[in-house]
Amino acid sequence: MTTRLMQGSEAVAEAALAAGCRFFSGYPMTPFTELLENMGRKLPGAGGVCMNAASEIEAVNMTIGAAATGARVATGSCGQGLALMQEGIAELALNELPAVIFNMARGQQDYFQATRGGGWGDYRTITLAPRDVPEAVEHTQLLFYLADRYRTPVVLYGDYVIAHSTVGIDVQPIEFPATAPKDWALDGSMSGTGRARQIWTWALGKPNTPGPGPNGSWELIAEKYDQIGRAEARHEAYRTDDADVVLVSFGTTSVFVDSVVDELREDGVRVGSFRPITLWPFPGDALEQATRGCAHVLVYELNAGQLVDDVRMHAADRSVIRSIGGVSQDPSGMRQGDLLNADILRHRVRDALGLTPQGATS
Amino acid sequence: MTQREVLFTGVGGQGVQIASKALAMAALAEGRDVLLLPSYGGFMRGGKTNAGLTLGDGPLRALPVITSAWSAFVMDQAFWETVRPNLAAGAVVVVNSSLFSLEVEVPRAQVFAVPASDMATALGSPMSAAFLMLGAFAAVTGVVGVESVVGAMRQLVPAYREQHVAANARAIEAGAASVPTLAAPAWPDVAVRS
Amino acid sequence: MSSQLVVEFKPKLLQSSEHELCPGCGHSVAFRVVLDVVEELDLKPVLLAGHGCYTQLMVQSDLDSLQCLHGRAPAAATGVKRMLPTTPVITLQGDGDMVTEGLHEILHAAARGEQFTALLFNNGVFGDTGGHLTATTVVGQRTKTSLEGRDPALHGYPLNIGQLLAQVEGAAYVARGAVNSAGMIARTQRMVRRALELQLEGAGFTFVEILTMCPTGWFVPTSEGPEYLEDAMITTFGIGELKAPPG
Numbered sequence: 001m002t003t004r005l006m007q008g009s010e011a012v013a014e015a016a017l018a019a020g021c022r023f024f025s026g027y028p029m030t031p032f033t034e035l036l037e038n039m040g041r042k043l044p045g046a047g048g049v050c051m052n053a054a055s056e057i058e059a060v061n062m063t064i065g066a067a068a069t070g071a072r073v074a075t076g077s078c079g080q081g082l083a084l085m086q087e088g089i090a091e092l093a094l095n096e097l098p099a100v101i102f103n104m105a106r107g108q109q110d111y112f113q114a115t116r117g118g119g120w121g122d123y124r125t126i127t128l129a130p131r132d133v134p135e136a137v138e139h140t141q142l143l144f145y146l147a148d149r150y151r152t153p154v155v156l157y158g159d160y161v162i163a164h165s166t167v168g169i170d171v172q173p174i175e176f177p178a179t180a181p182k183d184w185a186l187d188g189s190m191s192g193t194g195r196a197r198q199i200w201t202w203a204l205g206k207p208n209t210p211g212p213g214p215n216g217s218w219e220l221i222a223e224k225y226d227q228i229g230r231a232e233a234r235h236e237a238y239r240t241d242d243a244d245v246v247l248v249s250f251g252t253t254s255v256f257v258d259s260v261v262d263e264l265r266e267d268g269v270r271v272g273s274f275r276p277i278t279l280w281p282f283p284g285d286a287l288e289q290a291t292r293g294c295a296h297v298l299v300y301e302l303n304a305g306q307l308v309d310d311v312r313m314h315a316a317d318r319s320v321i322r323s324i325g326g327v328s329q330d331p332s333g334m335r336q337g338d339l340l341n342a343d344i345l346r347h348r349v350r351d352a353l354g355l356t357p358q359g360a361t362s
Numbered sequence: 363m364t365q366r367e368v369l370f371t372g373v374g375g376q377g378v379q380i381a382s383k384a385l386a387m388a389a390l391a392e393g394r395d396v397l398l399l400p401s402y403g404g405f406m407r408g409g410k411t412n413a414g415l416t417l418g419d420g421p422l423r424a425l426p427v428i429t430s431a432w433s434a435f436v437m438d439q440a441f442w443e444t445v446r447p448n449l450a451a452g453a454v455v456v457v458n459s460s461l462f463s464l465e466v467e468v469p470r471a472q473v474f475a476v477p478a479s480d481m482a483t484a485l486g487s488p489m490s491a492a493f494l495m496l497g498a499f500a501a502v503t504g505v506v507g508v509e510s511v512v513g514a515m516r517q518l519v520p521a522y523r524e525q526h527v528a529a530n531a532r533a534i535e536a537g538a539a540s541v542p543t544l545a546a547p548a549w550p551d552v553a554v555r556s
Numbered sequence: 557m558s559s560q561l562v563v564e565f566k567p568k569l570l571q572s573s574e575h576e577l578c579p580g581c582g583h584s585v586a587f588r589v590v591l592d593v594v595e596e597l598d599l600k601p602v603l604l605a606g607h608g609c610y611t612q613l614m615v616q617s618d619l620d621s622l623q624c625l626h627g628r629a630p631a632a633a634t635g636v637k638r639m640l641p642t643t644p645v646i647t648l649q650g651d652g653d654m655v656t657e658g659l660h661e662i663l664h665a666a667a668r669g670e671q672f673t674a675l676l677f678n679n680g681v682f683g684d685t686g687g688h689l690t691a692t693t694v695v696g697q698r699t700k701t702s703l704e705g706r707d708p709a710l711h712g713y714p715l716n717i718g719q720l721l722a723q724v725e726g727a728a729y730v731a732r733g734a735v736n737s738a739g740m741i742a743r744t745q746r747m748v749r750r751a752l753e754l755q756l757e758g759a760g761f762t763f764v765e766i767l768t769m770c771p772t773g774w775f776v777p778t779s780e781g782p783e784y785l786e787d788a789m790i791t792t793f794g795i796g797e798l799k800a801p802p803g
Contacts, residue, residue, distance in 0.1 A: 023639060049638040053631070054664040061628035061661070065604070065635025068622045073635075091625055186620040186636070188600040188643040192569060198615070200623035206615055207572035375578070404684055406609065406772050408576030522698060522775055 013038035018173040019144035022048035023066035023073040025059040032104040060088030067097040070185030076102025079110035090119025098147035111306035145176035160335035235283035243272030284314035363420035370413040372437030377492025382413035388510035490533035497537030505548040580778035582768025601644035606653035627658025630665035645672035651692040652682040669726030681773035722798035728760030734767035736782035
């Protein structure tokens with residue numbers, strides 16, 4: 001065991017290296033910058049390349065090129081930078097190129113971006129939302145595996161808190177099943193053989209090796225995402241078996257939610273919590289099951305209401321859903337604000353349930 | 363309400379798009395309702411270029427995708443198979459026989475062969491072949507008057523091709539003269555038009 | 557020496573020589589120049605192509621290929637070459653792709669001295685979308701978005717990308733050729749050869765711009781394409797090596 005004191009960004013970088021990442025590109029932007037700095041320090045020693053790109057558009061396109069060679073690759077930013085990368089992420093998906101995309105977000109307002117995507121076409125990204133640094137380390141490695149297994153871009157929804165929290169942690173490489181050899185990768189070796197390879201979203205192939213074309217290819221890719229949807233949903237349900245009330249949240253917020261669940265249980269409230277670990281594929285069936293028979297489904301997210309859309313789609317009874325979170329940014333705009341607070345959360349939950357308030361200011 | 367469909371097909375660069383637009387414009391000028399939807403790929407030249415045009419003597423109840431067309435305007439045989447299955451039995455098929463030599467496998471089709479490319483070349487204006495065909499199409503079907511085709515052509519030819527207007531007009535007249543007038547009339551009310 | 561009909565000839569590095577380019581298009585000539593050099597130097601490159609009429613040449617080629625987002629081939633090439641430092645990497649873009657959409661990417665790749673060879677097929681129009689104004693359309697050129705001709709008061713002036721790149725320290729070789737005459741073709745072939753040789757030596761970023769004909773986009777008769785290229789584009793941009801290592 002080699003437990004070291006590490007900032008979350010450093011731990012995630014170590015996890016990426018442990019997973020075999022050999023290319024990273026990025027453009028500095030708070031709170032993603034430290035991940036870029038750490039990758040810049042660590043990758044060359046591991047035989048990899050870290051590029052400080054001249055824009056987020058350049059970063060994601062460099063990543064496309066590197067991914068096309070068959071390497072394990074990653075890029076990232078915060079939501080504002082990922083906004084520029086949306087076309088590139090769609091391109092990765094429709095080219096079936098594996099890549100890990102890190103959103104070290106400024107808060108929780110990127111849920112739609114992380115689950116619906118702002119690119120074009122029928123594509124999804126497997127998106128994991130860790131709740132703390134140890135989980136981010138585990139998810140990072142899982143994402144490199146899932147990207148290769150399914151030949152798709154995948155997203156880690158991190159945030160300021162995870163990026164900047166410093167904890168004692170031991171980054172251990174995780175073993176995953178072997179993935180298929182990358183017989184589609186480009187390295188020039190097939191040039192001149194009559195069977196040169198080609199990577200193109202239109203998938204028409206070359207004259208000697210015709211492809212399925214856009215219709216055929218995009219249909220197959222859509223089926224692949226359906227398959228992923230059925231196989232890769234992950235969630236955590238805490239004390240929901242006998243709960244009347246379920247609190248739903250994601251990412252860092254869920255740590256606060258779970259602490260409040262325990263306190264309220266001591267006060268006799270039959271409350272539990274549910275969080276999607278995969279924001280996509282959303283664990284709808286599990287949510288339905290966890291919320292069956294509940295009188296209250298309270299959604300606590302630090303935004304104007306994004307996760308709640310998915311909750312409305314899947315919860316057992318839509319009429320008992322309420323949003324009790326809200327927009328919440330620090331005055332700098334770069335991190336979560338006041339609502340990331342257990343007292344406020346507890347107060348809002350008690351308020352929603354019609355219980356007497358206990359402390360808190362809003 | 364009578365509705366007539368025209369499916370256009372050709373190879374990029376032969377004038378299929380401008381011909382279909384000209385027919386739509388001519389029909390509009392004569393008080394018909396029109397719906398035109400082109401279908402072409404990303405290439406400037408050489409690719410498939412099709413269009414579907416629906417004309418009516420009243421408000422159209424037409425889908426933009428035509429699966430049982432009354433007629434076809436065929437500049438080239440290259441993409442004929444994209445049009446043939448969407449023609450109704452008895453369809454009026456006007457072909458540019460300079461570039462089309464296939465059997466028209468449409469039951470009871472009324473086929474009119476016009477060697478438009480050769481005729482246009484002989485007139486000294488090879489680029490007017492599509493308008494020559496359009497003149498023939500208008501004369502054979504009476505779907506619009508030939509002079510309406512000329513009028514539409516004048517409006518559609520862009521300023522940088524001004525020098526071709528006279529030649530196009532000649533081609534339209536030559537095309538009209540090369541086919542039997544109203545051999546396959548489009549409209550029930552049109553007996554003889556000039 | 558066996559004789560062969562011209563119509564039966566196909567370069568070895570093309571899987572098919574049936575293209576759908578307009579009559580008079582210079583792109584196929586320029587691409588043939590590139591393929592001849594690749595074959596001559598016995599290279600096994602990765603080709604990255606942008607979006608334009610030339611994309612189909614990538615498709616027809618027997619080269620490992622990556623089709624890139626508009627303007628972004630130099631960024632993708634950076635990723636490829638950094639992962640495969642000993643593999644020859646070639647990017648192929650038109651003027652719309654490289655100089656209009658992708659000006660940021662090409663300048664930064666050159667500045668970083670990325671070790672790939674960037675090719676520009678410059679015909680001064682966005683041909684594939686119907687003939688529109690690009691950053692290299694010359695003054696007076698009629699396009700569908702400059703119907704009266706490019707007017708500096710309305711549309712500004714064309715960018716001389718070769719000149720810009722020649723000033724970038726990371727660029728090792730910057731040249732401009734053309735394919736409107738046999739002499740020009742031969743000269744251009746020497747430029748492409750030099751650029752690829754320098755890539756193999758690890759000299760830095762290499763760039764060859766090739767002026768090509770687009771009579772369709774230029775609204776000139778097919779047979780007048782080569783002369784128009786001379787009068788409009790060569791007079792505006794010039795021909796030659798703008799930057800080269802000594803020797």
